[in-house]
Amino acid sequence: MIEAIAELVADHPLFRGLPADVAELVAGCARNEAFATDELLIAEGAPAEKFHLLRRGRVALEIRKPGSGQLVVETLGPDELLGLSWLFGSKRWHTDARALEPVGTVAVDAECLLRKAEADPVFGYALMKRVAPVMLSRLQATRLRLLDLYGHGADNS
Amino acid sequence: MAPTTADGAVATADGRADGTSLWPLPYRVAWRRRETADVVTVALEPVGAAAAPYRAGQFHMLTAFGVGEVAISVSGTPGTPGPIEHTIRDVGAVSHALGHAPVGALLGLRGPFGTDWGVDDLADRDVLVIAGGIGLAPLRGAIHQLSQRRGTGSLTVLVGARDPDQLVFTADMEQWRARGATVLCTVDAAAPGWRGEVGIVTTLLTRLALAPERTVALLCGPEVMMRFAAADLVDLGLHPDRIRVSLERNMQCGAGICGHCQLGPLLLCRDGPVLPYGGTVAALLGQQER
Numbered sequence: 098m099i100e101a102i103a104e105l106v107a108d109h110p111l112f113r114g115l116p117a118d119v120a121e122l123v124a125g126c127a128r129n130e131a132f133a134t135d136e137l138l139i140a141e142g143a144p145a146e147k148f149h150l151l152r153r154g155r156v157a158l159e160i161r162k163p164g165s166g167q168l169v170v171e172t173l174g175p176d177e178l179l180g181l182s183w184l185f186g187s188k189r190w191h192t193d194a195r196a197l198e199p200v201g202t203v204a205v206d207a208e209c210l211l212r213k214a215e216a217d218p219v220f221g222y223a224l225m226k227r228v229a230p231v232m233l234s235r236l237q238a239t240r241l242r243l244l245d246l247y248g249h250g251a252d253n254s
Numbered sequence: 255m256a257p258t259t260a261d262g263a264v265a266t267a268d269g270r271a272d273g274t275s276l277w278p279l280p281y282r283v284a285w286r287r288r289e290t291a292d293v294v295t296v297a298l299e300p301v302g303a304a305a306a307p308y309r310a311g312q313f314h315m316l317t318a319f320g321v322g323e324v325a326i327s328v329s330g331t332p333g334t335p336g337p338i339e340h341t342i343r344d345v346g347a348v349s350h351a352l353g354h355a356p357v358g359a360l361l362g363l364r365g366p367f368g369t370d371w372g373v374d375d376l377a378d379r380d381v382l383v384i385a386g387g388i389g390l391a392p393l394r395g396a397i398h399q400l401s402q403r404r405g406t407g408s409l410t411v412l413v414g415a416r417d418p419d420q421l422v423f424t425a426d427m428e429q430w431r432a433r434g435a436t437v438l439c440t441v442d443a444a445a446p447g448w449r450g451e452v453g454i455v456t457t458l459l460t461r462l463a464l465a466p467e468r469t470v471a472l473l474c475g476p477e478v479m480m481r482f483a484a485a486d487l488v489d490l491g492l493h494p495d496r497i498r499v500s501l502e503r504n505m506q507c508g509a510g511i512c513g514h515c516q517l518g519p520l521l522l523c524r525d526g527p528v529l530p531y532g533g534t535v536a537a538l539l540g541q542q543e544r
Contacts, residue, residue: 159446169444172452174461197449238454242442246454246476247387247416 109150126209138194148180154200159193183207278362284337289422292344294353297337309370310395311528317362318351325505327392341391367508369528371396377405386475401433409435414455466491474500494532
């Protein structure tokens, strides 16, 4: 079972190219999960106890917007990482994540993985080097959206 | 009063009646179609002499008489019989007047001006189109042409907009898909129920399997979007000279005379709007209009 999950972990871009024993280390904290359309993978305010390596299907990140209900602020798809709040801070989710279609993930127990990272700093550093670029790219994307790219004054014709 | 040629057509300042000089040709609004809350496509047909044929990516100077003149890219497909389509966003007095001109109203048209997307050179290339907001309008004709070409290259169209209601030409997108193109849309934010993507348009690049050595990219939209998209494409291995961007400044004369559209060494009404990203453009992209 762990071997099969290790293959899925090793095949995911977040861990691709790392030594096989690293994939097995992660797989020891992981399991397959499946979600139906419209099912929540994570819920705003709930403890961020695990993250998901998306394998199939698309997920919408939703935030409650005062006065106007839910707002979808990002979508994620296969080969992407769902969930960053498990790493730092309050370790509570800041958004909902809803399946837009049937979704399959490798769900990784965050506490289990962080314990292994603390015990093995080489692994911990490798893990950080893989997660940090995802955080950076999402931060940059958020900054770009602050510009309101397509608002008035951005006309090109 | 505009001078006229021997056959009575309105002539340009130097006596030509092709509309490429400083006198507008009279055109009438044949039909108009609302695309979004503030975007309208206006189709114009000549009253007398017609302007010279345009190529995809070029622009016309359109006049709302008594209000002013503004550069508007052609959103129609070159070679298509019938009125010329322009898609106009209501951002000021002139564009408001043009976009609200009723069917039958008389407008002025000069042009076509500027460089084009060079669609004829792309028969066997994979073509990646990245458009933001109303930036899809100047690309629409090129996409129509590319989706019907007989070459071996693929066609991928990435479209970004502020929200689903701001997406233009959604019916065309279905047509492009039906012809084999990959068309992906993303918006900055959406209400639940939107089944497309949410995120900036450059994030869609991660979903593609590009072959950089055989790909040409056509970019049009807000400059900051083009700047980041072009930089990402270079990171993915595209040569900067195979990335074409459409730039705009304050186009006024359309003929490279007045200098209002100067960007560094370029006069964008003459040297642009479509330019290769390589060379000086990469450095100039993002400079503020003065």
